[in-house]
Amino acid sequence: MxxxxxxxxxxxxxxxxxxxxxxxxxxxxxxxxxxxxxxxxxxxxxxxxxxxxxxxxxxxxxxxxxxxxxxxxxxxxxxxxxxxxxxxxxxxxxxxxxxxxxxxxxxxxxxxxxxxxxxxxxxxxxxxxxxxxxxxxxxxxxxxxxxxxxxxxxxxxxxxxxxxxxxxxxxxxxxxxxxxxxxxxxxxxxxxxxxxxxxxxxxxxxxxxxxxxxxxxxKNGSYTLRFDSARALAGLIADMVPPGERRDALMVRPFLITLLPQFGPRFLKDDEAVRRHKFELARPLLEAYWTPEAARRLRVEERLRLHLVAAGRPELLVDVLEFMKAKRQPKAVLERRGTRVHLAYPHFRSARAGIPDAVYRAEPREARAVDGYREGGGTGLWRRAAGTVRRVAGRARRLVVAGPRRVAGTVRRARPARR
Incomplete structure (x- = not known):
């Protein structure tokens, strides 16, 4: 040297x-x-x-x-x-x-x-x-x-x-x-x-x-800059890491730190035009990179918010944000002798909303805080639920492209997913 x-x-x-x-x-x-x-x-x-x-x-x-x-x-x-x-x-x-x-x-x-x-x-x-x-x-x-x-x-x-x-x-x-x-x-x-x-x-x-x-x-700049940042980071990860669990693990970073805050408390203060624009900016990112494995790595309320963005459901997202703003706690629903926990945030098992149960299912790291929870069997449940989540997300994206009237009509006809 x-x-x-x-x-x-x-x-x-x-x-x-x-x-x-x-x-x-x-x-x-x-x-x-x-x-x-x-x-x-x-x-x-x-x-x-x-x-x-x-x-x-x-x-x-x-x-x-x-x-x-x-x-x-x-x-x-x-x-x-x-x-x-x-x-x-x-x-x-x-x-x-x-x-x-x-x-x-x-x-x-x-x-x-x-x-x-x-x-x-x-x-x-x-x-x-x-x-x-x-x-x-x-x-x-x-x-x-x-x-x-x-x-x-x-x-x-x-x-x-x-x-x-x-x-x-x-x-x-x-x-x-x-x-x-x-x-x-x-x-x-x-x-x-x-x-x-x-x-x-x-x-x-x-x-x-x-x-x-x-x-x-x-601290400065338009919200659109945050979407630019999320898009660039997600693109880099996709270019350098093949599809699979390792890519999904890294995708949590742009989803959780950059994208999700745009659909937090500040969303309630946005006017309708900004809300629509945020959904439009988020849609390509979620279509490309939102997977069941990435979803599994988030807490229930985080996963639920991004699921609603991916499905093009701003009216349901507002309900969830109002629930959180009021500092309300979701009821814990224990099933299968306490080995499965759902956190009943708004629209849990609602026939009108048609959100899969898997979105509300707590992973062990979150479920451990629930009285009566017995750990065991969670990984297998998510593997079985992954196909349902993927199918629902794909159908939602197609419906969003088809137009809000068709989405609304389909949701009214949809049956709740229960597993």
């Missing part, structure tokens, strides 16, 4: 980041790793609040090499990150947002983890400051894992340590056509291409800071 090569390039894209940028840069200089092993590549993306001048001043006093690039505003985080990545010389790169900060020892611990295990991506524990942060993957350190064997698919932000050779080998860059979710696309591709992923769970490596002015990019 060339001794002059830094171990890690910290890439910072900054747009009107004051005063948060000061703490961000302080967290870089406070790192315990030898400054000679680090370089900073900072891209001022057309700031108007003194961010550019502050970066220049930092470059003059920093203990490690700093490159500052000034450019016109690009409109999003992808452009600055790509510019920084093109300039990076380190064995690894770390993308640091200008309003966030590194935890003490973060770079040293993550580089050591990657070197020790030969892994291509390292996740460091994240904590939120006036923001929520992912929580489910920090139970213990993972020296070597992958996206199928862990919960890292729910941590797709760009704030990771990436081996630069991996990115260069596959020509990986952030998609500048996306205004949100570009980091999810980049990180999922890295997970799928990586020769192993590590997790530093016992030390906070990154502080995700909520800005008082609310200018985080993820």
């Amino acid at each position: 060339n001794v002059a090569q830094p171990d890690v390039s910290v890439i910072i894209g900054a747009y009107d980041a004051m005063p948060y940028l000061a703490e961000c840069l302080d967290s870089v200089t406070a790192q315990t790793i030898d400054p000679a092993r680090v370089e900073v590549v900072a891209v001022d993306d057309g700031s108007t609040d003194g961010t550019g001048a502050f970066l220049d001043e930092f470059a003059a006093r920093a203990p490690m090499p700093v490159t500052v690039i000034h450019q016109d505003n690009s409109g999003g985080p992808s452009g600055p990150r790509n510019i920084g990545l093109d300039k990076a010389a380190g064995r690894y790169v770390f993308f640091l947002d200008a309003d966030d900060r590194l935890g003490p020892e973060a770079l040293a611990r993550m580089v050591a983890m990657a070197d020790r295990n030969g892994t291509d991506v390292v996740l460091g524990r994240v904590e939120g400051v006036n923001r929520t942060a992912p929580k489910t993957m920090w139970g213990r350190n993972l020296e070597r894992t992958d996206v199928f064997s862990s919960r890292i698919k729910f941590a797709l932000s760009a704030q990771k340590l990436f081996r630069r050779a991996l990115l260069d080998r596959h020509g990986m860059r952030f998609d500048e056509s996306l205004w949100t979710g570009e980091d999810a696309l980049f990180t999922m591709e890295a997970y799928l291409r990586a020769d192993g992923v590590s997790v530093v769970a016992d030390h906070t490596c990154y502080y995700l800071v909520g800005r008082d002015d609310g200018k985080q990019v993820t």
Whole structure:
């Protein structure tokens, strides 16, 4: 290895980041790793609040090499990150947002983890400051894992340590056509291409800071951008993972995190035109990727909402959302000596609605909270129900295409599915 090569390039894209940028840069200089092993590549993306001048001043006093690039505003985080990545010389790169900060020892611990295990991506524990942060993957350190064997698919932000050779080998860059979710696309591709992923769970490596002015990019933009993001991520997964359980496991991420919130409480506030548009945007995604196996991995209320979207039933979805808004709890219906549990959300076993029982059936992880439940036999039940769910979903899609009048008439004639 060339001794002059830094171990890690910290890439910072900054747009009107004051005063948060000061703490961000302080967290870089406070790192315990030898400054000679680090370089900073900072891209001022057309700031108007003194961010550019502050970066220049930092470059003059920093203990490690700093490159500052000034450019016109690009409109999003992808452009600055790509510019920084093109300039990076380190064995690894770390993308640091200008309003966030590194935890003490973060770079040293993550580089050591990657070197020790030969892994291509390292996740460091994240904590939120006036923001929520992912929580489910920090139970213990993972020296070597992958996206199928862990919960890292729910941590797709760009704030990771990436081996630069991996990115260069596959020509990986952030998609500048996306205004949100570009980091999810980049990180999922890295997970799928990586020769192993590590997790530093016992030390906070990154502080995700909520800005008082609310200018985080993820909080801004039209709802259509979220559908663009879901479409891109689902398409990437489909391109890289053959159909089957592994693909379905990953599809839970765009369904649950990106798509489902569009059919949550905010849907009740949408006007009719927006509601129709959301259904139209969701339909191709559900037609292509919504499978019984993917549905099985969701909780009942999540599965029910997406089933109603797939079936083109906004009026029934509103009933479910009103039920949830009122904080009502569904009745648990135990059958087969307590080994089968249905959660009776609105329209359970309604002849008018015709929703299959399988949609309301609780998987063991959810059923265990029900008094009287006895675990056993759930997998076989879902396998037998899968054909019914697939047939109902396919019929619903055909009816939606045929028109709402035909749908309504067919539903009135439909008999409830009971198993």
